[in-house]
Amino acid sequence: MLFDRDRHEPLAEERWNADRAAAAVEHIVERSRHAFERNGNFPTHPNDVGPLAPAPSSGVYFGGAGIVWALAQLGVHLPAVEAALEHFVRDTSASVESAEPDYRRGLLLGLAGPYAVASLLARNTAFADALHTLVRENASNRVLEFMWGSPGTMLAARALHDATQEDRWRAAFVACARELERSLTTSPSGARLWEQDLYGSKGFHVGAVHGFASNLAPLLAGRHWLADDERDRWVTLAMATTKATALIENDCANWPPSVGGGRPGRDKILVQICHGAPGMIVALGELADGSDRDFDALLCAGGELTWRAGPLAKGAGLCHGTAGNGYAFLRLFQQTQDERWLDRARAFAMHAIRQSTAAEREHGDIRHSLWTGDIGVALYLRACETLDARYPTLNYL
Numbered sequence: 211m212l213f214d215r216d217r218h219e220p221l222a223e224e225r226w227n228a229d230r231a232a233a234a235v236e237h238i239v240e241r242s243r244h245a246f247e248r249n250g251n252f253p254t255h256p257n258d259v260g261p262l263a264p265a266p267s268s269g270v271y272f273g274g275a276g277i278v279w280a281l282a283q284l285g286v287h288l289p290a291v292e293a294a295l296e297h298f299v300r301d302t303s304a305s306v307e308s309a310e311p312d313y314r315r316g317l318l319l320g321l322a323g324p325y326a327v328a329s330l331l332a333r334n335t336a337f338a339d340a341l342h343t344l345v346r347e348n349a350s351n352r353v354l355e356f357m358w359g360s361p362g363t364m365l366a367a368r369a370l371h372d373a374t375q376e377d378r379w380r381a382a383f384v385a386c387a388r389e390l391e392r393s394l395t396t397s398p399s400g401a402r403l404w405e406q407d408l409y410g411s412k413g414f415h416v417g418a419v420h421g422f423a424s425n426l427a428p429l430l431a432g433r434h435w436l437a438d439d440e441r442d443r444w445v446t447l448a449m450a451t452t453k454a455t456a457l458i459e460n461d462c463a464n465w466p467p468s469v470g471g472g473r474p475g476r477d478k479i480l481v482q483i484c485h486g487a488p489g490m491i492v493a494l495g496e497l498a499d500g501s502d503r504d505f506d507a508l509l510c511a512g513g514e515l516t517w518r519a520g521p522l523a524k525g526a527g528l529c530h531g532t533a534g535n536g537y538a539f540l541r542l543f544q545q546t547q548d549e550r551w552l553d554r555a556r557a558f559a560m561h562a563i564r565q566s567t568a569a570e571r572e573h574g575d576i577r578h579s580l581w582t583g584d585i586g587v588a589l590y591l592r593a594c595e596t597l598d599a600r601y602p603t604l605n606y607l
Contacts (some may be wrong), residue, residue, distance in 0.1 A: 212457060212464040213481045213519040220566055221520050226556035231591040234563045238588040239286055241576045246288050248503055250297070252277050252578035257525075261541070268298035268305070268327075269325030270603060271357070276580030279327045279600065281588055295328040295446070295492040299337060312351045315344045317362030318419075318570060318603070322348070326366040326607060330373055340368060342378060342473075347387045354404040355415065356424035356604070362388040369607040380435050386438060387429055391443070392470030398470030401449055401454040413468045416455050419469070419529070420606065423452075427493040427604055448494055449452025449505045456508055462518065463511035465490050481519045482530045483601070488538040492601040495541035506545070513542045517554050526565035528602070529581040533562045533590035540599040552597070559594045562587050 245252050251266045253272045260273050265291030267273030277297045278291060302324045306314040317323050325341035328334045333493045345367045352580045353361040364386045365489070371379035390404075397414040403422050406415050415421030428450050456463050457479075467477060467485040483489040491509050498506040516539070521532040528534035536558035543551035566587050569578050580602065589602050600606045 211517055212459055212462055212479065213486075214478065215519075217480070217523055218520040219523040221557060222561050224557070224560040226553075226594075228595060230563065231559060231595065234566065235284065235588045235591050238566075238576055238584045239281065239284060241580065242281060242585055243286065243288065245272075245575075245578060246277075246294070250290075250294055253575070255579060255583060256573065258579055258582055259576065259592075268301040268324060268554050269319050270327065271318040272579045272583045273302075274298045275324040275327040275437065276603070277578060278583050279584040279607075280580050282331055282591060283589060283602070285552055291386075292328075292332040292334070295324065295332050295334070298324040299328055303383075311347075312353050313358055315348045315351065315363065316353075316358035317607075318367055319358040320362045321380075322366055324497075326369060329370060330607070338370060338374070340431070341370065342382060345379075345382045345386065349382075349389045352407050355420045356388075356427070357419055358408075360390060360427075361428050362423040364432065365603070365607050368428060368432045378606050383428075383432050384435055385445075387432075387440070390425065390429070391440070394447075399454065401451045403455075403469070414470055415468045415485075416465050417467060417483075417485040418493045419484040421485075422455075423465075423490050423493035423606060430494070430496060431605065445497060448497055452490060452494060453508060454504060458508075458511065461511055462515035463487060463508055465512075481516055481535065482522065482532075482606075483534040484529055487515050488535040490603065491516075491538035491541050492599075494544055495537060495538075495552060495599070497543075498545040499510060510542060510546070512537055513551065519560060521561045521565070522568040525569060525577075525582075526562040526584070526587045527577070527579070527582045528586035528590070531562070531582070531587075532558050532565060533587045534601075536562065536590055537593070537599065537601045540593060541599065541601075542595070544599040549580060553601060556594050559591055563588065586605070 270276035314429050322344045325337045326577050329338040345363045348360045348363045353359040364383050367383045395529045400513045403414040418424040463488045482487040498509050524533045536555045539551045539555035
């Protein structure tokens, strides 16, 4: 069995309605704007409260910096946002002060995220200088995954280069890429992977966020900065390891969270962005360009598995929700121009609206979070209209 049926729910068969999607985006934006104008931050949802999400949180994954960034992608610029971003930086700095160095600098939950958002939206040069230092220091991060490690901060470096054209960002990116290549090893299965030293346990993780696929995402996006032989090695590695770690049944494919044993209690096969076929597709899908038909077919088989599994029962969001999985269909549509993938993406979008509405009714407010909450859903609904297959803060920042 390539997926756990209990983690999914039947798809609500509802035709794509662009007006309804636009209204849902506007509602989420207005609820976000209201929360910010009332508090200068965003309340932490009960389902997000925990050791990694102080209430309120200020980082990119759960917190204020991520929501402000997402609103800007939707064309919404909040009043006094520069002061708020400075507060998010200070607050995140205080929250990670007691953590080990490798758990301070990360893009999604560490300091790099607020620094990057403040640098991009407020054009704060002091924060940009501090971010550059973090990117360089993170090159040797032993965690070797996207949330905390150098791949996430490499994405920030690429975004800052695009915004400023300063060559220091390219140089930092290339230095991190070479350090990552030196860190590759051979897993017990024989596949070339990184061994993550994460939260006190070691494992060869495969998918996006904590594993192989998301480490490759920024490398592939910035591969034009690398020498020809380096670029060829990364593309070859991406395709070979994707094939070597796939689990295939008939015309469907999925990927395990890890090979050779992983984090305790995290060995169940999943169909999510963080672990499983959707994350493999959004992280590596741009390589499905016809140059390797077996690789292309494998990603399409992962898309078929994602469709048959159905929407995630856990909710509407990005990281482990229906909207996040829907980005896999958008990527496959972009690569293949096969309309069935766009139809499937939009079907998941309509289902995500239902889930978001039901959750708001239950809790009395939307879920204020980029990766787990409603502003991520809003980005996905807009993407289903504009056909933008890039996954927020994994493919672009």
